[in-house]
Amino acid sequence: MYKSVSSHSILVVDDDVGMLNLVEKKLNRLGFLTTCIRRGGEALSWLQDHPVDLILLDYQLPDMTGEELIMTMGEAEIRVPFIMITGHGGEKISVEMMKLGAQDYLVKNSMLLDKLPTIINEIFARLEQEEKLAITKEKLRKSEESFRLLAENATDLISRQTTDGTLLYVSPACKSLLGIEPDDMIGRFLFEFCHEEDIESIQLKFEDIKYSKQEQTLIFRLNRYDNETVWVETMFKPICDSMTNEIEEIQAASRSIAERMKLEFELNQAHKMEAVGVLAAGIAHEINTPMQFIKDNTCFVLKSMEKIIPILGKFSEINNSDKELIGKDSDLALIGREFAYIQEQIPLALSETLEGIDHVIDITSAMREFSHSGVSKNNKKLSDINQNLKTTAILARNEIKYVAELCLNLSPDLPEIYCSPDALNQVFLNLLVNAAHSISEKNEANGERKGKINVTTNWDKDNVSITFTDTGNGMSEEVKQRIFEPFFTTKDVGRGTGMGMSIVHEIIVNKHNGKIVLDSKIGLGTKFKIVLPIIVPKDQI
Numbered sequence: 001m002y003k004s005v006s007s008h009s010i011l012v013v014d015d016d017v018g019m020l021n022l023v024e025k026k027l028n029r030l031g032f033l034t035t036c037i038r039r040g041g042e043a044l045s046w047l048q049d050h051p052v053d054l055i056l057l058d059y060q061l062p063d064m065t066g067e068e069l070i071m072t073m074g075e076a077e078i079r080v081p082f083i084m085i086t087g088h089g090g091e092k093i094s095v096e097m098m099k100l101g102a103q104d105y106l107v108k109n110s111m112l113l114d115k116l117p118t119i120i121n122e123i124f125a126r127l128e129q130e131e132k133l134a135i136t137k138e139k140l141r142k143s144e145e146s147f148r149l150l151a152e153n154a155t156d157l158i159s160r161q162t163t164d165g166t167l168l169y170v171s172p173a174c175k176s177l178l179g180i181e182p183d184d185m186i187g188r189f190l191f192e193f194c195h196e197e198d199i200e201s202i203q204l205k206f207e208d209i210k211y212s213k214q215e216q217t218l219i220f221r222l223n224r225y226d227n228e229t230v231w232v233e234t235m236f237k238p239i240c241d242s243m244t245n246e247i248e249e250i251q252a253a254s255r256s257i258a259e260r261m262k263l264e265f266e267l268n269q270a271h272k273m274e275a276v277g278v279l280a281a282g283i284a285h286e287i288n289t290p291m292q293f294i295k296d297n298t299c300f301v302l303k304s305m306e307k308i309i310p311i312l313g314k315f316s317e318i319n320n321s322d323k324e325l326i327g328k329d330s331d332l333a334l335i336g337r338e339f340a341y342i343q344e345q346i347p348l349a350l351s352e353t354l355e356g357i358d359h360v361i362d363i364t365s366a367m368r369e370f371s372h373s374g375v376s377k378n379n380k381k382l383s384d385i386n387q388n389l390k391t392t393a394i395l396a397r398n399e400i401k402y403v404a405e406l407c408l409n410l411s412p413d414l415p416e417i418y419c420s421p422d423a424l425n426q427v428f429l430n431l432l433v434n435a436a437h438s439i440s441e442k443n444e445a446n447g448e449r450k451g452k453i454n455v456t457t458n459w460d461k462d463n464v465s466i467t468f469t470d471t472g473n474g475m476s477e478e479v480k481q482r483i484f485e486p487f488f489t490t491k492d493v494g495r496g497t498g499m500g501m502s503i504v505h506e507i508i509v510n511k512h513n514g515k516i517v518l519d520s521k522i523g524l525g526t527k528f529k530i531v532l533p534i535i536v537p538k539d540q541i
Contacts, residue, residue: 008124009033009051013043013069014058014085019108023056026113032120040064040072047078054103054123059086059093070100081127083119085112103127157232157254163210163247165190165203177232177256179225190252195221195229209238209250219257233257288361295357302350309346383421385464385532386410389455392428399433400453403440404470406432409456417464417534423507430504431468431528438472438526445473459534466530475520483518508532 010032014020020036027034035052037043040061059066066084073079084097087108094105103123106112157178158171167190170182178193191199198220205218215237221229234254238247393406400406432453439451451471458465475483484505508514512532520526 007033008053009035010054010056010120011043011047011050011052011080012036012056013040013061013066014038014056015060015062016058016108019058022113023116026116027120030117030120038062040066040069044069044072044076044078047073047080048076052080053127054120055080055082057082057084059084059097067096067100081123083123155255157252159190159252159254160249161190161252162249163206165206168249177230177254178222193222195223197221205236206250209236210247213238213240213245213247222254231257231261291357291360295354295361298350298353298357302347302354305346305350380418380420382416383419383424384414384416385419385424385466386414386457388421388425389428389457389466392425392432393455396429396432396436399436403436403443404451404453406453407455409454411457411459414457414459414464415534417532419512419532420507423511427504427507427530428466430501434501435468435470435472435526438474439470442471442473462535463531463533466532468528468530469525470527471525474522474524474526475518476522480518480520484516 010027012020012023012027012034014023014036015038017038020038024034024036035046035050037046038061040063043055057066057069061069064072066086070082081103082101083104083106084093084102085106085108086093097105103126104119106115106119155173155176156171157173158169159167160169161167167186167188170185172182174180174182174185180193185193191202194202202218202220205216208214209216215235217233217235219231219233222232223229232254234252237251239249239251240246241248389408389410393400393408396406432455435453439453442448443451453471454467454469456467456469458467483501485502505516508516508530514530514532517529517531518527519529
């Protein structure tokens with residue numbers, strides 16, 4: 001940065017002693033540090049070791065011209081601003097001196113000393129502004145270089161665009177994120193690369209930026225070269241002109257949030273499962289208490305009827321022997337004819353009622369168990385998965401036999417695994433019934449005959465796998481993403497509760513440390529692959 005006036009140094013080179021003295025006194029009174037030299041060679045030698053801020057140079061010196069001195073200084077890489085002074089003014093000389101870089105060209109006359117202070121101050125002011133500008137340009141260059149290095153090495157997609165969305169710069173990260181070369185994007189509109197459903201929201205965001213001049217963040221989809229989409233979170237930042245405060249361009253940093261969205265989805269699933277657990281525990285408690293009353297009362301009625309029916313039988317035998325009485329009383333005749341049927345059906349009806357009550361109690365017990373985070377150690381044991389599948393297939397036979405053929409491809413040497421058999425049976429039953437329903441819907445819609453359900457077991461040194469494959473309707477991407485959500489169902493009202501697949505997820509993933517791999521395509525069917533560990537966790541032995 002340029003110094004204050006009092007610290008500016010000026011070299012005066014002139015062979016006119018009288019002029020030297022006048023100029024020196026004038027400059028000293030103004031506060032400048034002044035050195036006077038009469039010959040060009042001496043000035044050149046002195047400048048080797050003494051930096052100055054300005055040279056007042058006489059055009060005609062005893063040993064050389066001022067022009068020759070400036071050219072020699074250039075060869076010696078001594079560059080100092082200078083004012084050329086001559087006693088013989090001329091346009092040609094003036095032009096030549098300006099070409100050499102003279103700050104000004106003055107003629108020795110009576111006005112010189114009066115003009116000199118103003119001209120020198122103007123020159124120093126101009127030089128100071130030029131130095132500030134040079135410093136600013138250098139900072140800008142370094143900033144742009146830093147931006148370029150940052151942008152070209154960043155994993156985020158960095159871009160610059162006009163306020164209408166025309167791309168001015170795109171970082172190389174677009175190649176890995178979108179599969180598109182930067183040169184293929186520059187000059188085109190940002191909106192061309194956005195998912196059509198998101199374009200309007202991005203355009204509105206640009207309008208907000210132009211109005212508020214504040215940075216904005218937006219989550220939207222970008223189209224890849226392979227017609228897939230990628231979700232990105234982008235921060236748009238307006239860059240404004242320092243003088244007019246008008247937006248010059250909008251810079252943006254975009255990063256893929258696919259992994260974050262996956263983690264958020266899994267976290268939401270966990271929260272939903274936790275909420276369902278609390279709900280299940282409450283419902284189970286509310287249902288279980290009255291069901292116990294109903295069961296106790298039904299047992300009492302059944303036991304009572306076992307005592308009453310023999311007595312009624314004896315009464316019926318007496319009445320049946322009195323033909324005259326039966327003939328007069330039609331009610332007795334009716335009782336006589338139907339007693340055998342009633343005697344058989346009442347105990348049967350009460351037994352079926354107790355079976356239904358036990359089934360409801362089993363459901364509420366399962367709901368209570370579902371509300372806990374793990375399976376009790378007491379419920380886990382070594383179990384034959386193949387045998388569990390055979391048993392479950394028998395239970396599901398009524399749902400499957402009319403709509404599909406069930407084929408069990410069970411590995412004969414499948415090892416037993418440490419698990420909760422009842423819980424896994426519930427999983428297997430849910431998957432078989434869901435497969436049957438999907439095939440049934442497809443058959444009804446297309447008039448097709450029976451579909452197929454294949455169940456295959458395999459194993460390796462670490463895991464046992466059970467694969468369920470069906471030829472049903474398949475699932476859309478939206479359904480696949482939500483299939484394990486509690487209460488989510490694609491079935492008609494009254495046919496599905498939406499709890500089955502969420503319970504499957506809870507039992508396999510959370511209670512058995514396993515995993516579920518889903519593959520499904522619309523119209524082609526669905527495949528669920530369940531993977532369960534063989535090794536018994538030490539904390540569960």
